[in-house]
Amino acid sequence: MAHSETAETAETSETAAPLAGAQLILATVAVALATFMVVLDSSIANVAIPTISGNLGVSVDEGTWVITLFTAANAISIPLTGWLTQRVGQIRLFVSAILLFVTSSWLCGIAPSLPMLLAARVLQGAVAGPLIPLSQSILLNSYPKERSSTALALWAMTATVGPIAGPLLGGWMTDSYSWSWIFYINIPVGLFAATVTWFIYRSRETATRRLPIDKVGLGALVVWVAALQIMLDKGRDLDWFNSSTIVVLAIVALVGFVFFLIWELTEAHPIIDVRLFAGRNFRGGTIAISIAYAVFFSNLVLLPQWMQQYLGYPSFNAGLVTAPLGIFAVILLPVLSKVMPKVDARTLSTLAFLGFAGVFFMRSDYTTSVDTWTLVLPTLLQGIPTALFFVPLTAIILSGLPAEKIPAAAGLSNFARIFCGGVGTSLAGTLWSERSILHHVRLTEQASVDNPVFTQSLHAVQAATGVGPAQALGIFERGVVSQAAMLGLNDVFWVSGIIFVAIIPLIWLTRPVKGGGGQMPAAH
Template sequence: MTAAQKQPVEHRGLITLVIMLATIMQVLDTTIANVALPSMTGDLDASADTINWVLTSYIVAAAIMTPVTGWLADRIGKRELFLVSIVGFTLASMACGLSWSLPSMVGFRLLQGVFGAAIVPLSQTFLLDINPREKAGQAMALWGAGIMVGPIIGPTLGGWLTESWDWRWVFFINLPVGIVAFLGCAAWLPRAERVVRRFDFFGFAMLAIALGSLQLMLDRGAEVEWFAALEIWIYLFLMLTGFWVFVIHILGAEKPFLEPAMFADRNFATGLVFIFVVGIILLASLALLPPMLSHIFGYPVITTGLVMAPRGVGTMISMLIAGRMLRFVDARLMVTAGLSLTALSLHMMTGFSPQMDSTPIVLSGVVQGLGLGLVFVPLSTVAFATIAPRFRADATSLFSLVRNIGSSVGISMVTVMLTHNSQINHAELGANVTPYNPQLWQLSPDAAQGGLQSLAVIDRLVTQQATMIGYIDDFRLMMLITLAALPLALLLRKPRVGGAPVTVHAD
């Protein structure tokens, strides 16, 4: 250990605060713009189909640029890259708020994704660097709180800003946060050694093609009826080809874009699988609940946010507890307990019905928040506990990338299942609406006799019930995925106790 490595990190608390400000700013933008899309449509002269490119452009750009974070951090310095990312992301956010057309908005959202891609993995790297190993759990608890609570409050904050002010404030709100985060990071972030590292352009190009095609396929599939469209087949071909060539390349290249030795660490490899599952559960459930509460229960945006807020509270509580427990309790037991609570919450959600009040939604949300927090903190800590420090920047970028891919896969999966199952349920329930059904005569004699208004009311009830069953089917699928992930906890290795603290290189 060098003298530089032994130097204590000053202003650790302030560094953590400004890093988390930047992280929350970036994470919020993955969901905060969703509720503003209808308002953007008219102002930007876009259609209901083309406005979705506002979301797609950001997701694709972030996915392509996330894996390159490690190389850029070595080349120009972690501190410098983080500062550039904050400035670029904030300026791109302002440009999005000033957009005058759909092409300008899509272009500025691409820039947002490019600059924002490095913020989350670098924030995790910094927190691991500036904290000793015995405090890594608490550091990951704070980091995880921002990562997981951000998407929960994003739709609520976006809805309030859109209704109270204008959709442009969804982006303008990043300016003060970005300024404070930049000034704090510029003042207190420690400098790191730079490493001259050759850029593997071919490997990056193959991975970029694969990731971009995957994100486009997942985002565009529902709009073009999936594999009924040639476009999706092209994306699938490019994705499979890109991934295949990338894997073959890094296994044989002298200095590949991502070193295969990184994946030999069992904790890190298992952590990638776990975070993929967490990504599916977290954002898939968040994608399902707002439309369910709006369309079936008739909740306005603000009420939906209030009903879902306890989920975030449960997450923060469990993360803060898990960060301290990690020093005394086996991380594998905490992950198992967290997954069990998450599965229990999803089982509770399979009992939802249009006739209930908000109490079951709140209770299941709190239980799910507690469960996800218990999984995320030990997972984020153990996944990097045994990996070599030289892999850390690449590893954290992959960790964020896999979580985002899991989120995209989960959202697409539950959306497709919801549409498909709702149609099947509607057909099966509608088949019972006949004049020969005595229950229909008891419920509505006018409908049984062919009254159009009464039949319209019955059809709305059938649609409501069919959609509710579709949501329940999705919750049951996520519960099964969670239970299937439980045995993976056995593959995690318990980190060595009393090891050397995580160090930081300072000038």
């Protein structure tokens, strides 16, 4: 009986005609909203981290774990999408993942402490893994083949709007209501998307079959990724390798990774097919996109934190400054689909990396008196390389692969990219902290009562403000801390620009690719 049901489902899935009319429009909106919800959630928390940290009584560094642990859990679950789809069915998995995402969002909103919030964010990241690749696959199956580029363009537009809406919504909700609402917003959106998707697609379910799962590989993946992420997040607080905890975590991460690598190379049904790295284009493209995304994403996290902590920007204003990132990206995506077939993808990727480098070099000259337009301009311009970033590099990564390898390759490249986003955020935060401490030491080297220039400055502060010596010293210290943080962040921006220039040769080690716009995979 079960066998006949599966066969019947497979027949329905294969022979189902594309959707049309109002049903197609409604389906597109529902599926796109699921993508939007996940992309929104990866950026909406960025501007709320200082508020969340303050309300829960933790440091901003600890608050950043809300982002990094979500990213790590999301990265781990992505490689499971293919296996889960074949085991459960594409539509059931998609709707179930949306409902679990809604539930975990509610748990995030009601979390009374940081540990509870982090647990809910890990669950949220894990169940979000299948949503983006499945949303693209479902949309492609809903449109006629000759309109697949339209389906992909609509999907990309939705995914790109997230960076615009996320900071704005996150800032507005945090300032006007509470940070919990940045998670509660997913509830109505997710319930609508799940309901509409189920009613339209439940008769178009894909075939299911029982496949073995690489339990050992999955276990090893969870262990080394978790150990590495916790080590990076706790390193600053525990003074890195002066702490036995950090040493143990580092050993677990290293041994776990080596074991995972060896196991996956010998396993018949690996959770991640690491043999794909033998391909020249996959190797070069995946390394390039992973490093680039690590730098790109970590800076999106640090910039609003700095504006709120040291420039006094409210959450909404910080969101207004970071939101323009998506404007040029949305405008240029339709143009890119026409240019891609005519231009070498390596050229477009190079232009993207040079554009990112230019933006970060612009930011590396910021001062503590920077005006809003000077903050907005690089963010606005950053939308241009963002539009040239994902599609050409994805075309390089997937070029030359047989059709049966594309889902695994897309899953692995996405795992590497998203995981590196979390790692990059932790490393960038550490670099900012260390460089700020160094600049603070340098700025206070001459701050001594034996230095007449310093004592005269303190007397001038006292005369201008009417405060006593202790308060004048406090004013001086606050100024030094702000200046040191600015100089430290400038160093992060400068290093970010250098990294984008340095990884350009990785792209040119790959083979030429044209016409990659049509190679975006259903499992991306």
